[in-house]
Amino acid sequence: MSAFLTDLQMENATPRDDGLWRLMAPLIYQSDVAGQTFTVPTGFLTDLASVPRIPIAYLLAGGTSNEASVVHDFLYSTQPVTRAIADAVLREASAVTGVPAWRRWLMWAGVRVGGRFHWIDTPSRIHG
Structure with missing residues (x-):
């Protein structure tokens, strides 16, 4: 069964509070999808959900x-799986944390459309 095996512990990575966060302890996630x-x-540094700060988009997702x-973010940075699986893990992990199905779908659709600009292709892998 998919589950977070540790709790998320993070702090602001910069004194400017620019939306960048640093993990203070490992975050371990067991994925059935992957x-x-x-x-x-x-x-590890993360900006969390890279949702445009357009009011309606941010309100929804x-x-x-x-x-x-x-x-x-970690999966996109290290690419241990295809992009399609990384995006499916986002939806799966969101379900684990109790995000409603409609919001999970919006988040997944957003990364499927916009994530290709953040995924760095490597010649040794076929991406989803």
Whole structure:
């Protein structure tokens, strides 16, 4: 069963409070979708959910499931799985943290559309 095995512990990464966060302890997530467990290491930097600050978009999908957002950022940074699986893990992990289905779908659709600009292709992998 998919689950977070540790709690999210983070702090502002800069004194300017510019939306960048640093993990203070590892965040461990067991994913059924990916068939593996991911450990986001202490010190990892994240901006959480990169939702545009357009009021309606942020109201609908921003500020939810920080844990899932950290795992998703980690997967995009390290690419241990395809992009399609990384995005599916975001939706799965959001469900684990209690995000309603309609909001999970919006978050997933957003990363499927906009995430391709943040995914760095590597020649050794076929991405989703």
